[in-house]
Amino acid sequence: MSSFTELVEKSVQAGEPAEMAPTPAPLAAEHRWLGWLGALLLYLASFTVAFALSALFVALTGNSPRDVVTAMYDGSLADGSAIGQTIDEATPLLIVALGTIICTKAGIFNIGQEGQLIIGAMCGAFVALDVHGPSWIILILTLLAAAAGGAAWAGISAVLKYWRGVDVVISTLLLIFVAFQLVTWAVTTPGVLQENAVPGSVLSPESNQLPPGLQLARIGQYPDFNVGIGCFLALALAIVVHLAMTRTRWGFRIRLLGLNRDVARSTGVREWRTGGGSLALSGAFAGLAGGVLLTGSVFRIQAGFSNNVGFQGLLAALVAQGSALLAIPVSLFFGALRSGGGFLASTGVPRYLVDVVQALLVLAAIFPPVFLAVLRRRRERVRAAAQAAVS
Amino acid sequence: MFVNDATTILDGAVILSVPLLFAACGEYVAERAGTLNISVEAMMLGGAFGGAFIASTTGNLALGLVVGAVTGVSIAFIHANFSHRLSANTFVVGLTLNALVLGVTSYLIAGRTLNPWTVTPLSIPVLSGIPIIGQPLFDQPWPAYLLYGLVPAIYVVVQRTRWGLEVRSVGENPQAADVSGIDVNKVRRQALLLCGVLSGVGGAYYSVYHVTTFNANMTAGRGFIVIAAVIFGGWTLRGAVLGCLLFGLADALQLNVQALGYQLNSELLISAPYLAALLAMTFFAKRNRQPAALAQPFVRGLA
Numbered sequence: 134m135s136s137f138t139e140l141v142e143k144s145v146q147a148g149e150p151a152e153m154a155p156t157p158a159p160l161a162a163e164h165r166w167l168g169w170l171g172a173l174l175l176y177l178a179s180f181t182v183a184f185a186l187s188a189l190f191v192a193l194t195g196n197s198p199r200d201v202v203t204a205m206y207d208g209s210l211a212d213g214s215a216i217g218q219t220i221d222e223a224t225p226l227l228i229v230a231l232g233t234i235i236c237t238k239a240g241i242f243n244i245g246q247e248g249q250l251i252i253g254a255m256c257g258a259f260v261a262l263d264v265h266g267p268s269w270i271i272l273i274l275t276l277l278a279a280a281a282g283g284a285a286w287a288g289i290s291a292v293l294k295y296w297r298g299v300d301v302v303i304s305t306l307l308l309i310f311v312a313f314q315l316v317t318w319a320v321t322t323p324g325v326l327q328e329n330a331v332p333g334s335v336l337s338p339e340s341n342q343l344p345p346g347l348q349l350a351r352i353g354q355y356p357d358f359n360v361g362i363g364c365f366l367a368l369a370l371a372i373v374v375h376l377a378m379t380r381t382r383w384g385f386r387i388r389l390l391g392l393n394r395d396v397a398r399s400t401g402v403r404e405w406r407t408g409g410g411s412l413a414l415s416g417a418f419a420g421l422a423g424g425v426l427l428t429g430s431v432f433r434i435q436a437g438f439s440n441n442v443g444f445q446g447l448l449a450a451l452v453a454q455g456s457a458l459l460a461i462p463v464s465l466f467f468g469a470l471r472s473g474g475g476f477l478a479s480t481g482v483p484r485y486l487v488d489v490v491q492a493l494l495v496l497a498a499i500f501p502p503v504f505l506a507v508l509r510r511r512r513e514r515v516r517a518a519a520q521a522a523v524s
Numbered sequence: 525m526f527v528n529d530a531t532t533i534l535d536g537a538v539i540l541s542v543p544l545l546f547a548a549c550g551e552y553v554a555e556r557a558g559t560l561n562i563s564v565e566a567m568m569l570g571g572a573f574g575g576a577f578i579a580s581t582t583g584n585l586a587l588g589l590v591v592g593a594v595t596g597v598s599i600a601f602i603h604a605n606f607s608h609r610l611s612a613n614t615f616v617v618g619l620t621l622n623a624l625v626l627g628v629t630s631y632l633i634a635g636r637t638l639n640p641w642t643v644t645p646l647s648i649p650v651l652s653g654i655p656i657i658g659q660p661l662f663d664q665p666w667p668a669y670l671l672y673g674l675v676p677a678i679y680v681v682v683q684r685t686r687w688g689l690e691v692r693s694v695g696e697n698p699q700a701a702d703v704s705g706i707d708v709n710k711v712r713r714q715a716l717l718l719c720g721v722l723s724g725v726g727g728a729y730y731s732v733y734h735v736t737t738f739n740a741n742m743t744a745g746r747g748f749i750v751i752a753a754v755i756f757g758g759w760t761l762r763g764a765v766l767g768c769l770l771f772g773l774a775d776a777l778q779l780n781v782q783a784l785g786y787q788l789n790s791e792l793l794i795s796a797p798y799l800a801a802l803l804a805m806t807f808f809a810k811r812n813r814q815p816a817a818l819a820q821p822f823v824r825g826l827a
Contacts, residue, residue, distance in 0.1 A: 307798040314795040483634035488627030503610040
């Protein structure tokens with residue numbers, strides 16, 4: 134997977150001329166400026182196409198794009214409570230994205246966040262429902278257990294990779310489905326996590342609700358702006374991850390491993406420790422996101438608990454191109470789409486439209502860097518051919 | 525009694541395996557060419573939707589299969605151009621396409637009901653009378669019989685033709701293939717398009733001939749079972765076919781055991797394909813069974 138990181142790293146410098154170019158300095162500077170402008174225009178064009186396609190899709194299916202935009206705005210940004218909803222939706226996405234950024238930087242591509250998240254939430258639910266004590270201690274233990282559960286689930290993939298050489302992408306992907314079944318088993322088996330029997334009602338495949346003391350505090354009042362305190366945790370983590378990746382020896386090792394395994398190994402980076410650690414850490418972030426989701430908004434665990442948060446957090450990390458700080462606005466944007474989508478359903482437009490728009494936007498975000506890389510390779514080839522002809 | 529139960533379960537296993545087998549033939553070719561194609565789920569779901577939609581509007585089931593193939597190949601076209609023309613990361617593209625197709629099909633089916641249609645199995649005389657295996661193997665809707673030709677054909681194409689050699693070479697050593705004059709990315713795109721056709725047919729078979737309707741997310745991870753089958757089979761065609769049949773059997777057991785009065789943990793059976801694939805990888809990984817350049821984008825000069 135190192136090639137992916139390479140592409141991402143390269144695409145960041147896409148505007149710069151190749152080193153081999155024998156051009157004088159002032160011209161090179163001008164080239165760079167033109168390159169940035171071109172890249173910006175390309176991004177704009179790409180996103181415009183994605184939005185246009187979305188609008189076309191809405192119009193073709195007999196709905197009004199204008200009404201859809203209005204509904205999305207009402208559901209995500211129009212007033213304090215909508216903005217709070219957007220931030221609440223963005224919180225777990227951001228936490229998942231941060232973990233993904235860490236292991237992607239190490240050249241390890243984890244796509245199993247959905248499974249790590251739900252396993253984390255399940256472990257959190259075990260602690261929250263079965264351990265008794267002062268509620269703030271139990272709340273912290275719940276979040277820690279969630280992170281540990283996610284880390285353990287990702288750790289399986291790490292062990293398989295460094296012990297047997299099993300591809301991480303495949304193992305994390307397959308483990309998602311095992312995780313779903315494990316959680317389904319837990320919430321349908323009395324005595325494991327299924328809710329207590331209430332006389333006269335049928336048992337649902339879900340756990341008991343968390344007691345109020347174990348629910349994350351909220352700031353603000355309902356009709357106005359209100360938001361769970363999980364978002365501050367996510368923001369703090371974003372800053373920590375950013376600083377750790379850019380300013381610490383550990384972050385440097387991770388980036389080195391992602392950019393060039395051989396150099397990393399020969400400079401003393403222990404691959405299994407740094408790489409496997411980053412994978413487990415990304416699982417811990419996904420699990421923590423599950424814990425925040427559990428204690429912050431869902432309050433009980435059930436089979437559909439993860440609700441694509443893991444996948445969308447992964448996509449947010451990819452759109453943010455490995456930058457922990459850029460992941461904040463991207464997650465907020467995805468969060469706005471999610472909360473707007475909930476509102477969309479009430480206007481008669483199926484909420485799945487949000488997934489379509491989101492996927493098109495992700496494709497639009499993928500396109501410019503790879504396209505610029507193709508152009509750059511072509512330019513280099515032409516230049517190399519010209520140089521060969523001269524000499 | 526036992527014979528009846530065995531026939532019921534085997535019949536269920538074959539019925540559930542057929543869509544997987546179509547898609548697995550395609551996924552096998554794509555993986556041999558070096559694409560670990562996770563958008564096979566999107567291709568199957570898209571094919572299922574296209575097929576069911578056409579079957580309900582025109583009543584022509586065969587046309588449904590064709591439209592399923594077209595839907596699958598359109599998704600493959602997007603994937604192929606992103607991954608093997610622009611060298612975008614194949615998993616990013618695949619995941620996004622899965623989300624896109626899931627969104628589009630769920631959006632289009634929401635609040636709509638399809639006109640029903642009926643399927644009559646084509647019972648092959650004499651052969652379908654064989655005890656136990658007769659009904660599962662020779663009393664199915666006609667497109668299932670295409671597999672008797674398709675599986676050997678895929679084997680011959682991959683192992684005995686020039687194109688098949690190119691497919692294997694771009695999956696094992698794209699640099700060498702490139703030097704010997706093969707357009708690596710073109711061959712990979714072609715393999716992916718073939719995967720799109722077959723996965724689309726598989727998805728359409730599932731919705732048109734098996735479930736006879738379309739529900740949101742009806743493939744529900746069957747594409748990933750196909751990937752698991754190809755891995756389980758150690759990247760050989762017969763292994764992949766065996767994997768599909770086994771996973772179909774696990775699915776049939778899970779659906780039928782309770783009705784037949786046995787006790788088996790259904791969650792364990794549902795996760796059996798994924799666990800089997802993981803175990804297979806754990807044991808195969810050191811034997812280097814997988815195509816050496818699997819999931820590595822090819823860019824000339826980028827070793």
